[in-house]
Amino acid sequence: MAFKPQIKIPATYMRGGTSKGVFFRLDDLPEAARVPGPARDALLMRVIGSPDPYGKHTDGMGGATSSTSKCVIMNASQVPGHDVDYLYGQVSIDKPFVDWSGNCGNLSTAAGAFALHAGLVAPERVPENGICEVRIWQANIGKTIIAKVPVSAGEVQETGDFELDGVTFPAAEIVLEFIDPADDGEDGGAMFPTGKLVDELTVPTQVHPSGKIQATLINAGIPTIFVNAADLGYQGTELQPEINGDPEALARFELLRAHGALAMGLIKDLSEAETRQHTPKVAFVAKPQAHQVSSGKQLAETDVDLLVRALSMGKLHHAMMGTAAVAIGTAAAIPGTLVNLAAGGGERSSVRFGHPSGTLKVGAEAEFKDGQWQVTKAIMSRSARILMEGAVRIPDDSF
Incomplete structure (x- = not known):
């Protein structure tokens, strides 16, 4: 039996914030994968190495975590x-599907940098030195993101002294502005879909003995369900092993x-949640x-x-x-949400929250109108850099 050689697809492997993903120019994809559908999904799954019953992604570019099983497709804006x-795809690790239902806020940082690296931004908009405001249309959710990318000698400046908890090494700071991040009313309703x-x-x-639990349900950045840690028997200080090593806890969540x-x-039947894992x-x-x-760093209460x-x-x-940080910043800015109350209540334009790797500050501009x-915008700082560029190879019959 004759086997066909692998095909090569131009690609760039990038870190954005605390995530990593494989970036493609739309025009570089094989013709069948340039449009949404099974061929595109199959190609991206093979690139990442999914579905992998071993949960390791040994035979692909993925890292076997939700933060590293990601693909991005970009083109000059229409x-x-x-x-x-x-356009962002969250590739399932052990199941055969790609979730296109939401955005990745971390890779939004890399999207701005990649746009410049790939020559997708008009040359007259790119300064020789300074900040280039890359205007990104987030195609999954139909929202605008502004990435303020530092440029030096006409190239993206990747090195710097900006430190981000969850990322080992410092890099250049990229400021992200998520414009009008709340839901516009489609696919789940307004910012607070229940009103x-x-x-x-x-x-x-199994979730709560009473059959009821207090929750703030918000569509901003990404649809998010916020609950009080105490209602689930947690402190809010838990790290990955305590939750991810507990199958009963994961099933409960x-x-x-x-x-x-x-x-x-967001779904019409509970069974639909299984194929909508990203949101x-x-x-x-x-x-x-x-x-x-x-x-190992000690975080003080203050x-x-x-x-x-x-x-x-x-x-x-x-x-x-x-994207969850956007939801946190937005909810914190609105008095009365569970996030706002946990932060001490009242009106606030920014919040610094603790997460398993450290802290993050996010701002939001909110107003009560009509x-x-x-919320007009949410703002946070991340960083991004190219890890590898060239081509990925996959078997010819992968898609």
């Missing part, structure tokens, strides 16, 4: 007033996530307290306004998803 279109800042969410008794998705209008996210919040983070732990693709995240809360 939307007026934008430089690039940015309430805090809901009494009906859940199975998945039940909570599915029932929250139903309440938010919504589940996070639990608590008031500050001193504890040790995953690096270092943060609140503690947050979030799950992504069924596991506790090692730091914080960028009988409802509106």
Whole structure:
């Protein structure tokens, strides 16, 4: 039997924030994968090495975590007033699907840098030295992101002294602005899809013995279900081994996530949650307290306004998803949400929260207008750099 050689696809492997992913220019993909559908999904799964029943991604570019099982497709924007279109795929580790339902906030940082590296931004918009404001159209959710990317001698400046908890080495700071991050009313409703800042969410008794749990359900950055850590028997100081090593806890969180998705209008039946793993996210919040983070560093009670732990693709995240940080900043800015109350209540334009790897500050501009809360933008700083560039190879019959 004759075997065909592998094919080569131009690609760039990048870190963005606390995530990594494989970046492609749309025009570099094989023709069948240039449009949404099974061929595109199959190609990206093979690149990452999914589905992998061993959960290791040994035969692919993925890292066997939700933070490292990601692909991005970019092209010059078709939307007026934008430089690039940015499409993000969250590749399941052990199941055969790619979730296109949301954005990756961390890789939004790398999207801005990649746009410049790949020549997708008009040359007249790129300064020789200074900051280039890359106008990104986030195609998954139909939102605008502004990435303020430092440029030196006409090239992206990747090195610097900006430190980000969850990333070992310093790099150049990239400021992200998520414009009008709340939901516009489609696929799940408004910013608060139930119309309430805090809901009494009906859940199975495995989640809470009473069959009810307080939750803030918000569509901003990414659909997120916030609950109080204490209601689940947690402190808000937990690290990955404590949650990810407990199958019963993970099953409990998945039940909570599915029932929250139903309440938010993101799914019509609980069974749909299994193939919509990327959204919504589940996070639990608590008031500050001193504890040790995953690096061994001691975090003081006064270092943060609140503690947050979030799950992504069924596991506790090692730091914080960028889009979830947008949800945290937005919810913190609105008096009365569980996030706001954990941070001490009242009006605030920014919040510094503790996560398993350290701390992160995120800002949001919120106002009460026409009988409802509106958020004009959320702001945070990340960093990004190219790890490898060239081509990925996959078998010819992969898609």
